[in-house]
Amino acid sequence: MGEQKRRSLRLPLNTNILASLISIGVGLIVGLILIYVLNAKAAGGAFISLITTGFRSSDKFAKVLYQAAPLIMTGLSVGFAFKTGLFNIGATGQYTIGSALALIGAIQFQLPWYVCLLLAMIGGAFWGIFPGLFKALFNVNEVITSIMFNWIGMFSVNLIINNLPMMLAKYWGGAQMDRTANLAQANPNALIPRLGLDVLMKSNYMNISIFIAIAFAIIAWIILSKTTFGYELKACGYNRNASIYAGINAKRNIVLSMVIAGAFAGIGGGLYFLAGTGQYTLVKSLLTAGFNGIPVALLATSSPIGTIFSAFFVSYIQVGGDAMQPDFVREIIDIIISVIIYLAAFALLTQELLARGKQRHEEAALDAAEAAAETVAEAAVEVKEEVK
Amino acid sequence: MSILADIFSATILFMIPLLLVALGGMFSERSGVVNIALEGIMIIGALCSCLFLRFMDSSGFGPAHPQWAMLFAILVAAFTGAVFALLLAFASVNLKADQTIGGTALNMLAPAFAIVLTWAIQGQGQTTILIPTWSRITQETLGVAVKDNFFQAFLFKSFYQTTIWAVFIFIIATVLLYKTRFGLRLRACGEHPQAADSVGVNVYRMRYAGVFISGLLGGIGGLAYTLAAGSAFQSTVAGYGFLALAVMIFGNWKPLNILGASLFFALFKILGSYSGSIPFLPKFENIKASEYIYLMLPYVVTMIVLILTSKKSRAPKAEGIPYDKGRR
Numbered sequence: 001m002g003e004q005k006r007r008s009l010r011l012p013l014n015t016n017i018l019a020s021l022i023s024i025g026v027g028l029i030v031g032l033i034l035i036y037v038l039n040a041k042a043a044g045g046a047f048i049s050l051i052t053t054g055f056r057s058s059d060k061f062a063k064v065l066y067q068a069a070p071l072i073m074t075g076l077s078v079g080f081a082f083k084t085g086l087f088n089i090g091a092t093g094q095y096t097i098g099s100a101l102a103l104i105g106a107i108q109f110q111l112p113w114y115v116c117l118l119l120a121m122i123g124g125a126f127w128g129i130f131p132g133l134f135k136a137l138f139n140v141n142e143v144i145t146s147i148m149f150n151w152i153g154m155f156s157v158n159l160i161i162n163n164l165p166m167m168l169a170k171y172w173g174g175a176q177m178d179r180t181a182n183l184a185q186a187n188p189n190a191l192i193p194r195l196g197l198d199v200l201m202k203s204n205y206m207n208i209s210i211f212i213a214i215a216f217a218i219i220a221w222i223i224l225s226k227t228t229f230g231y232e233l234k235a236c237g238y239n240r241n242a243s244i245y246a247g248i249n250a251k252r253n254i255v256l257s258m259v260i261a262g263a264f265a266g267i268g269g270g271l272y273f274l275a276g277t278g279q280y281t282l283v284k285s286l287l288t289a290g291f292n293g294i295p296v297a298l299l300a301t302s303s304p305i306g307t308i309f310s311a312f313f314v315s316y317i318q319v320g321g322d323a324m325q326p327d328f329v330r331e332i333i334d335i336i337i338s339v340i341i342y343l344a345a346f347a348l349l350t351q352e353l354l355a356r357g358k359q360r361h362e363e364a365a366l367d368a369a370e371a372a373a374e375t376v377a378e379a380a381v382e383v384k385e386e387v388k
Numbered sequence: 389m390s391i392l393a394d395i396f397s398a399t400i401l402f403m404i405p406l407l408l409v410a411l412g413g414m415f416s417e418r419s420g421v422v423n424i425a426l427e428g429i430m431i432i433g434a435l436c437s438c439l440f441l442r443f444m445d446s447s448g449f450g451p452a453h454p455q456w457a458m459l460f461a462i463l464v465a466a467f468t469g470a471v472f473a474l475l476l477a478f479a480s481v482n483l484k485a486d487q488t489i490g491g492t493a494l495n496m497l498a499p500a501f502a503i504v505l506t507w508a509i510q511g512q513g514q515t516t517i518l519i520p521t522w523s524r525i526t527q528e529t530l531g532v533a534v535k536d537n538f539f540q541a542f543l544f545k546s547f548y549q550t551t552i553w554a555v556f557i558f559i560i561a562t563v564l565l566y567k568t569r570f571g572l573r574l575r576a577c578g579e580h581p582q583a584a585d586s587v588g589v590n591v592y593r594m595r596y597a598g599v600f601i602s603g604l605l606g607g608i609g610g611l612a613y614t615l616a617a618g619s620a621f622q623s624t625v626a627g628y629g630f631l632a633l634a635v636m637i638f639g640n641w642k643p644l645n646i647l648g649a650s651l652f653f654a655l656f657k658i659l660g661s662y663s664g665s666i667p668f669l670p671k672f673e674n675i676k677a678s679e680y681i682y683l684m685l686p687y688v689v690t691m692i693v694l695i696l697t698s699k700k701s702r703a704p705k706a707e708g709i710p711y712d713k714g715r716r
Contacts, residue, residue: 038508087488089630134691138698143424144634145694148687151627155684162677284683285626294492329507334500342479342493 016301020344023299024313027340034335035328042327050320050333060323062203064315066275069209070095071311073268074293076220077124077261079302081142083224084257085237090131090146091265092290093153098124098266099273099287100157103280106190107181108166113190117212117270124266125259127153132258136251142258150286158282169279183276191276209271213308216264220304223260233257265290298341391665393541395658401546403654404554405430405613405625409632410639410646411561412605416473417641418565419598420578420591422708424491425476426606427629428498433469433607434614435502437461438517438621439509445520454522455529458549462608469607470600472498477599481592484710495629502623516620523615524548550612557605562643574598578704581711591711638694640701652693656686 028051036043054064074091081088088094101123105116131145161167161180168174172181183190192207200206224230235243236253244250272289273280296314300306314337321333409426416423423429440461444450450457472494479490506515525547527534534540565571576584577594585591606629613628614621635653639646663669663682672678694701 034504038504134695134698138695139701140694140698141637141703144637145691147627147630147634148691151687152684152691155680155687159675159677159680159684162680163675285624295496298489298492329504331500331503334496335504338493338497338500341489341496342475344489 016303016306020299020301020306020310023340023343026343027336030339031332031336034332035324039327046324046327049323050317053320053323054316058201059203059205060319062198062201062206064312064319065210066203066205066207066277067318068311068315069213070268070272070289071292071296071315072210072213072217072307073264073271074290075296075300075307075311076217076293076304077265077268077290077297078293079297079300079304079307080220080224080264081257081261082297082302083237084233084253085240086131086135086142086254086257086261088128088131088146088258088261088265089143089294090127090149090290091261091268091293092286092288093146093150094124094127094262094265095269095290096150096153096157096287097127097269099269099280100161101266102190102270103180103183103273104160104164104167106183106274107186108164110187111190113192113274116190116274117192117267120266120270120274121263122266124269125263127266128258128260128262129255132255135258136254150290154283154286157280158284161280161282179279179281180273182279183274190274192271192274205275205277207275209275212267213271213311216267217304217308220264220307224304229256265293268293295337295341298344301344390538390541391662393538394545395662395666397542397545398658398662399651399654400551401548401616402657403650404551405609405616405628406632406635406650406654407609407647408550408554408557408605408612409609409629410636410650411558411643412602412609413633413636414602414639414641414643414646415561415565415574415605416598416602417636417707418578418704419574419595420581420704420706420709420711421477421480421595421599422487422491423473423476423599423602424488424633425473425494425498425629426602426609426632427625427627428491428495429469429473429603429606430610430613430625430629430632431498431502431623432472432610433465434610434621434625435498435505435517435623436468437465437607437611438519438614439505440464441520441523442517445522450520451522454520455525455549458523461523462550462553462611465607465611466604467607469605469610470603473599473603473606474596477596480599480710481595484712487708487710499623502621506623516622518620519614521619546616548612548615550608550615553608554612557608558643558647561605565643570597575704577711578706581706585711585713595711634690637701637703638690638697640697641704653686653690656689660685 031050032043032047035046053060055061074095077091077094078088098120102116102120105111105119106113111119127149130149131142134140134145135142165171167180169176169179169181172185174182192209194207197208198204198206224234232243232248233253233256235246235248236250240250268289272278292314296307296311299310299313317333317336321330324330324332409430412429413423413426441450441457444457444461476487476490476494479485480487503515506517507513510517525544527540527544565575573584573589574594574597576589577591577598581591584594609632610625613625617626631653635649636646638653639649659666660682663679672681675681
């Protein structure tokens, strides 16, 4: 993983963007071919609605923004951990805990929305502690801890919500036993403010969550690019041994990185459920919302600002995919996205080859210097250990 | 007594997919390729073999020769899983792409592809593929008289050919990894590919082989999971590929430990789902929906064991790093 990132780091920004755009183009062509194969008669119209629905009307555009907000947050979560060399496949669990705490604050304790959102952040951060801490203290692979805590989180939430009688829709006069109360009934103060945007865009889905998400993306960018802490995090991601040699506390950074990643995912859950348009359903399978952050982060090559655009894109074609129904099943969108991600790695390689031709000498010098630095760092760590 | 037989039988049933898929993951990672795509491979194997079983059922061959049809279905699962895994091998060996990214893409592709194909074949809205009832091995299949004893309840409650093959595969996998030239070379590629290359081992080919084997086993594991989970395939294996990954790490990338780890996990999972009918387990009567406590159990226990054994845990040294001949 470090290898790939080191390579992508040296590329100029526009090469990264170009690589992503090429992948998107090819992915869409694959999608087009697929729907032609499946049903040639309806294919043309369906493809047009796939790529235009999101912009066609203001309420569809509102839906795009509404879905993009939690995607930005989970994408930031995965991307932030990637920067420290960690794979946060646990965004789902952190998202679930964040959602649950936000809803408990909103319904059981009747708190206003900003406190609920804070609770969501704390919940997600709390769930991010475990993979980070276990990795730092016991050297347990963060992927496996995250997977385990996804399930533990989901079952805990089901257990807790079942035992808080006010939480379920039934308490508030709803019919269903299996989901949380409708927020508009239970506590309208906990709804994320709409500031008249819903009237403007003629959609119930519209609120300020997209602006909150973009603000967090900017915060993530500032942390990573403009602070010493962010520099240390990235240093850990590129070469842990070298960063330890340079006096960076790698263990502390692993834990903090996962906590921040968890907080982002938790906020994502809060933004989604505090919109009031979705109710948390007690299920026995993991929420897919957290997993969707992975493609968003990958498409953005983990850049926080890029995440805004990639989340917007993913949300946009999801809305388009819904419009393709019932002629086509909406999972065609997932095929397109997976093809794009698969190609993103490939496109990056081609772009790199082009870039390499121009600056081969520079590159070679850099490689040599880097290899030398690595050897020195590793030797130093070994010496350090021997001295101990 | 019969509940004990049920528990043992169900434990074996859920252990088989974990064992097979974790062994598959082991081959891939021992060759140096992190295989996070196991979940997707399972889905593709299960999808194709279930479609094949449906085809066998409607063509009349299945009901007439159920176990032959089942054997072919297992072969279909293995083959399609392996072909799908080649996509990962291509990305991570030839393109030197990030293995996690390639795996994630495949994990996303597989369930979507399964749903699209199921729709295309069975018609709109038909997202489940029913498994024919003749796929199970019964007393009748083996020509044994039906008796109401512990042994028969244990063996025939849910007995499929995949269980038999899993035993063979486990033995073959262990021998292959530790007692053959191929196994030694494969392990070398996962530990120090440059050293392996310097003595004439083709690292690229070895990594292809590792991923291919993981595809074979992952595909069969997908079918085994679908048989265990119920009577139909619904375009998902419910996170079992990821669990198998956990079992593999828990099993320290070694066959025998993986066997133990999969048994351990399956036992706790089954205890969780049978918690209501086991008399000596606490019932938590003043807590609503207390079954969730037991459902959580296997994950919590695995986590604790992982922490306790983490000092001994050792991943293949070169896993996840694309091999580049020109790099020192």
